[in-house]
Amino acid sequence: MTGFNAVSIDDRFEFGAHRFTAEEIKRFAGLYDPQPFHTDEEAARNTLFGALCASGWHTSAVMMRLMVDYFRRAAVDAQARGEPAPPALGPSPGFDNLRWMRPVFVGDEISFTGRITDKRLSQSRPGWGIVSMDVVGTNQKGEPVFSYTGHVFMRSE
Amino acid sequence: MSKRHFEDFNVGDRLPLGSRRVTRAEIIAFASEFDPQPFHLDEQTGPDGLVTGLLASGWHVGALFMNMLCTGFLLDSTSMGSPGIEMLKWQHPVRSDDTLTGFSTVLETRTSKSRPDIGIVRFRHEVLNQAGETVMWLENPIMFRRREGDSA
Numbered sequence: 001m002t003g004f005n006a007v008s009i010d011d012r013f014e015f016g017a018h019r020f021t022a023e024e025i026k027r028f029a030g031l032y033d034p035q036p037f038h039t040d041e042e043a044a045r046n047t048l049f050g051a052l053c054a055s056g057w058h059t060s061a062v063m064m065r066l067m068v069d070y071f072r073r074a075a076v077d078a079q080a081r082g083e084p085a086p087p088a089l090g091p092s093p094g095f096d097n098l099r100w101m102r103p104v105f106v107g108d109e110i111s112f113t114g115r116i117t118d119k120r121l122s123q124s125r126p127g128w129g130i131v132s133m134d135v136v137g138t139n140q141k142g143e144p145v146f147s148y149t150g151h152v153f154m155r156s157e
Numbered sequence: 158m159s160k161r162h163f164e165d166f167n168v169g170d171r172l173p174l175g176s177r178r179v180t181r182a183e184i185i186a187f188a189s190e191f192d193p194q195p196f197h198l199d200e201q202t203g204p205d206g207l208v209t210g211l212l213a214s215g216w217h218v219g220a221l222f223m224n225m226l227c228t229g230f231l232l233d234s235t236s237m238g239s240p241g242i243e244m245l246k247w248q249h250p251v252r253s254d255d256t257l258t259g260f261s262t263v264l265e266t267r268t269s270k271s272r273p274d275i276g277i278v279r280f281r282h283e284v285l286n287q288a289g290e291t292v293m294w295l296e297n298p299i300m301f302r303r304r305e306g307d308s309a
Contacts, residue, residue, distance in 0.1 A: 028220075031220070032220040032221065032223050032224045033223045033224065033227060033234065034224075034227055034232065035227065035231065035236060035238070037238065044183075046225065047237060047238075048238060048275075048300070049238065052181075055220075056238075056239065056241075057216070057219055057223050058220075058221045060164070060216055060219070061187075061190075061191035061216045061217075061220065062191065063193070064191055064192045064214070064216050064219045065190070065191045065192065065193070067195055068192060068194055070263070076159075077206065091196075091247075092215055092247060093246060093247060093248075094245045095242075095244070095248050096242065096243070096245075097241070097243065097244075097245050098242040098243075098245070099239045099240060099241040100238075100240060100241050101240075102264065129254050151241040
């Protein structure tokens with residue numbers, strides 16, 4: 001069965017969690033998003049956030065890593081059980097409604113979960129479908145910090 | 158010159174982003190840490206036939222755009238961060254040795270009801286490669302401190 005046909009609306013996934021350290025927050029920010037609230041504890045204190053926090057792009061990239069690792073583990077586990085591999089991720093045309101609801105501070109542990117919300121055949125690329133997934137990131141207090149609706153191409157035949 | 162405040166953004170303004178050349182080493186470094194799918198790590202493995210060759214992770218292109226936004230105008234502004242991205246399209250692959258440029262167009266400006274010292278500017282950002290192809294575009298709001306509310 002192809003990736004597209006193997007997924008159903010309302011399928012749910014638990015991608016795992018990541019704890020953000022000051023070192024990695026500042027390293028990512030230094031490379032890509034050197035705004036004071038992402039690079040310097042002291043400067044961050046005088047901003048809307050009140051303390052050093054991760055770039056939203058950093059939070060998003062960490063979600064991607066957990067998602068890739070999840071599907072890789074799932075493929076290995078399925079193979080070990082002699083079952084067909086779960087859908088592999090394909091290229092993505094984009095996403096909608098990405099929200100950074102709360103800052104991700106040093107020491108926060110963010111857990112990501114996903115749910116398939118839509119699947120449709122691609123009009124522009126015969127043999128491919130597009131699957132949409134809502135992903136939510138929640139901190140250790142149970143507060144949502146991140147959500148988005150991602151879209152991914154999967155083979156339909 | 159003073160920093161660019163909320164009041165300095167007007168609908169229709171087109172602000173250039175900083176330019177950025179993408180290297181093979183950084184495509185692989187970013188992918189190794191955040192998006193280790195085969196087609197972001199190795200020239201030989203295309204993602205199941207849709208595109209081929211080594212491609213930068215879309216999240217890497219997003220992070221590179223963020224840096225281009227910072228050097229373009231955000232670091233010299235009263236930016237207070239962003240609540241999110243309304244939509245983003247990855248339209249064209251980014252490969253090693255591409256040189257990215259782009260611009261941000263102001264779509265809308267509005268003041269915050271809950272925080273009178275803050276204004277929100279909605280942008281459409283476009284990132285182009287050296288051939289003039291749009292590789293990514295997105296629309297998002299960014300918060301800026303207002304001049305009237307600036308007590309500093």
